[in-house]
Amino acid sequence: MSNLMGERRKKVHDDGERSLIKAASNASINNRATASDAASDAASNAANTGDMERAARKQFQRDVTPAFVYVLAAFSALGGFLFGYDTGVISGAMLLIKREMNLSALWQEVLISSTVAAAALAALAGGFLNGVFGRRICILIASLTFTVGGVVLSAAPNKEVLLVGRLIVGLGLGIASMTVPVYIAEASPPHLRGQLVTINTLFITGGQFAASIVDGAFSYLRHDGWRYMLGLSVVPALIQFVGFLFLPESPRWLIQKGRTQKARRVLSQIRGNQNIDEEYDSVKNSIEEEEKDCGGDGPVIWKMLMYPPTRRALLVGCGLQIFQQLSGINTVTYYGATILQMSGVRDDKLAIWLAGVTAFTNFLFTLLGVWLVERVGRRKLILGSIIGTSVSLFVLAVGFLLSAEHTSPVTLHPTSMVNSTCAKHMLCELCMLDPGCGFCYLENSTAVFSSSCLPVNTASTEKSAWGRCSNTTQLRDHTYWAYNYCPSSYSWVVLLGLVLYLAFFAPGMGPMPWTINSEIYPLWARSTGNACSAGVNWSFNVLVSLTFLHMAQYLTYYGAFFLYSSMALLGFFFIYGCLPETKGRRLEEIECLFDTQLCSCGVTDSDEGRQTLLSACIKTLSEGRLIYSVTVSTRHTFDCVNLMS
Numbered sequence: 001m002s003n004l005m006g007e008r009r010k011k012v013h014d015d016g017e018r019s020l021i022k023a024a025s026n027a028s029i030n031n032r033a034t035a036s037d038a039a040s041d042a043a044s045n046a047a048n049t050g051d052m053e054r055a056a057r058k059q060f061q062r063d064v065t066p067a068f069v070y071v072l073a074a075f076s077a078l079g080g081f082l083f084g085y086d087t088g089v090i091s092g093a094m095l096l097i098k099r100e101m102n103l104s105a106l107w108q109e110v111l112i113s114s115t116v117a118a119a120a121l122a123a124l125a126g127g128f129l130n131g132v133f134g135r136r137i138c139i140l141i142a143s144l145t146f147t148v149g150g151v152v153l154s155a156a157p158n159k160e161v162l163l164v165g166r167l168i169v170g171l172g173l174g175i176a177s178m179t180v181p182v183y184i185a186e187a188s189p190p191h192l193r194g195q196l197v198t199i200n201t202l203f204i205t206g207g208q209f210a211a212s213i214v215d216g217a218f219s220y221l222r223h224d225g226w227r228y229m230l231g232l233s234v235v236p237a238l239i240q241f242v243g244f245l246f247l248p249e250s251p252r253w254l255i256q257k258g259r260t261q262k263a264r265r266v267l268s269q270i271r272g273n274q275n276i277d278e279e280y281d282s283v284k285n286s287i288e289e290e291e292k293d294c295g296g297d298g299p300v301i302w303k304m305l306m307y308p309p310t311r312r313a314l315l316v317g318c319g320l321q322i323f324q325q326l327s328g329i330n331t332v333t334y335y336g337a338t339i340l341q342m343s344g345v346r347d348d349k350l351a352i353w354l355a356g357v358t359a360f361t362n363f364l365f366t367l368l369g370v371w372l373v374e375r376v377g378r379r380k381l382i383l384g385s386i387i388g389t390s391v392s393l394f395v396l397a398v399g400f401l402l403s404a405e406h407t408s409p410v411t412l413h414p415t416s417m418v419n420s421t422c423a424k425h426m427l428c429e430l431c432m433l434d435p436g437c438g439f440c441y442l443e444n445s446t447a448v449f450s451s452s453c454l455p456v457n458t459a460s461t462e463k464s465a466w467g468r469c470s471n472t473t474q475l476r477d478h479t480y481w482a483y484n485y486c487p488s489s490y491s492w493v494v495l496l497g498l499v500l501y502l503a504f505f506a507p508g509m510g511p512m513p514w515t516i517n518s519e520i521y522p523l524w525a526r527s528t529g530n531a532c533s534a535g536v537n538w539s540f541n542v543l544v545s546l547t548f549l550h551m552a553q554y555l556t557y558y559g560a561f562f563l564y565s566s567m568a569l570l571g572f573f574f575i576y577g578c579l580p581e582t583k584g585r586r587l588e589e590i591e592c593l594f595d596t597q598l599c600s601c602g603v604t605d606s607d608e609g610r611q612t613l614l615s616a617c618i619k620t621l622s623e624g625r626l627i628y629s630v631t632v633s634t635r636h637t638f639d640c641v642n643l644m645s
């Protein structure tokens, strides 16, 4: 298989080389090229030999990828695990904390959103820290922050200290989320980069899954169970911290800082003592090239915005993160347990584990993404994923719509309830959309009957404040309490939508925005580019989570999901138009993909040839009597001129 891929890539290269000679002879050097047919042949042979050597070297490197790069990726991806764990664990922990500390709804909201908001700010600051201190120090800072945050949270005597702990964890999240993908991308060989960076997202979803298991297990410990839930994050954080004391700095960052000897040492350590000259030279050349192109004063973000290729890359990177969040991943997974309950899993004890089922499905399908990313490429994977996501959201919305249209009426109106707002609701759908009420009903195999809309118990949404559904032991013998959902014979459509959603979102839209962002910026702009896009991701994460319940109230559930579905469709057109394929390219080549006007409907085959050709040109071949000299004028056009020496 890898042989075949090697052959294919070589063919593209050959074609590129042929078109190079053709382009050159058609252009300004027409006469000289005609006079040098023989020399051209010789050069072509020499170039082919060089080509074959390069291909053979690449093949060798593929066959013997040293284990060290996997170790490095795994330790880095613990940052992803903590990302998933710390964002996932809070929902289960909150159920216990709110009871023990008597938290108001506002405090609950503050404790949940503060972390994500702090992460957004820290991700932005992480760009600066990365540029100055390097990737390794930033990962060490992040794991130390996670550790301190975990200790503060697990020992918190009151809600104020809890808030401090949540803010500290948020800082770690922000720094880790932008640094880890960059570090892995910079250390990986091109043919494995996509897979290894995607492993980071696999660890995110793995962390979310682990969090749901821990939540389930410690939920039985009514007193202080939350301390274990929150405190356990210290374990992976410490493992990562200790691991990173021994792991090296990114060789690309070292070269950028002029620490070339160390960079060479690290690169050959990561590549397992293979020949690193070609890679080292290409990174170094491209840094010099970048300095020429993008010299000038001002903050990096300003230079990025002034320089068209990085401006376009930033737009694409942030756009991907925005559409990832606007596709509603965090509300769908948050709502997943309710969807499963709605579909007939009515046992309350089981409900807490249902979030785990959704998280596990998300994890499983992210694994599919790891497998696919280097096989089909980023572009196809994310396009297939987002269109599937949009369709699944549509199915989810239709399921909610059908359920709403066939919603059960409220048949009982207890007289003691006249003062409650819940008494006003005549349909389950309206009762369910009111956060203060729930639906209490009896059910036989064919119908719902004896139903009432009752106020929810403020301490636990698992039962009503009073009446038939206020005592959990009474909630059997076909008496059910539905908070957040209505019994419906169309729940299978909703369940189908959920499964389809996870199957499509998780392999592409979940990981690709992170993977692609780690690749598309040139080195001088990489930390800042990733900081901005990660900051945008976290900001939209808060935005979507904070607006979901209000949207559900004003637009109903189906309205909210139709909106997410159209956002995903919009995202499809954006990605189709603007995202080039980055698979298999060296990081230094990728900037060229943004040379031309943005949104030119992706990269065509001939573009691929053009890019391979460009990288061949940049190397300035000098073989035999023939010299290829390169003019890469402001990186917008290039012309390979063959000259007789």
Ligand SMILES: O[C@H]1[C@H](O)[C@@H](O)[C@H](O)[C@@H](O)[C@H]1O
Binding pocket: 201, 204, 205, 208, 324, 329, 330, 362, 509, 510, 511, 514, 537, 541
């Ligand atoms: O890529 C990740 C991932 O797929 C998670 O499931 C989600 O919670 C995050 O917000 C997202 O950035």
